[in-house]
Amino acid sequence: MEGMGDVGRILIFLGAVMIVIGLMIVLLGRTHLPIGRLPGDIIYRGKNTTVYFPLATCLLLSIVLSVVLYAISRWKR
Numbered sequence: 001m002e003g004m005g006d007v008g009r010i011l012i013f014l015g016a017v018m019i020v021i022g023l024m025i026v027l028l029g030r031t032h033l034p035i036g037r038l039p040g041d042i043i044y045r046g047k048n049t050t051v052y053f054p055l056a057t058c059l060l061l062s063i064v065l066s067v068v069l070y071a072i073s074r075w076k077r
Helices: 002-030 055-076
Strands: 042-045 050-053
Touching: none
Parallel strands: none
Antiparallel strands: 042 050
16 A cells, blocks of 8 residues: 555645646736737637637747756756
8 A cells, every 4th residue: 555655645746736837827817928829829710610729829838848848857967
């Protein structure tokens, strides 16, 4: 049963990370930044459906996260 303690710690850590990410999303929503409404985002509005694919937002977030994680990995060495 020792492994269950490790699983519990991982779940608590992941829950805390999700809370932090949720708070960041709420705070970014209040700053009126155009995240999710960038010029490269694809929106199709049909008669009864709407399809939204945030292509430019995904690329921007990927680049930012890659740079941040690269900086963290260089800092830990």
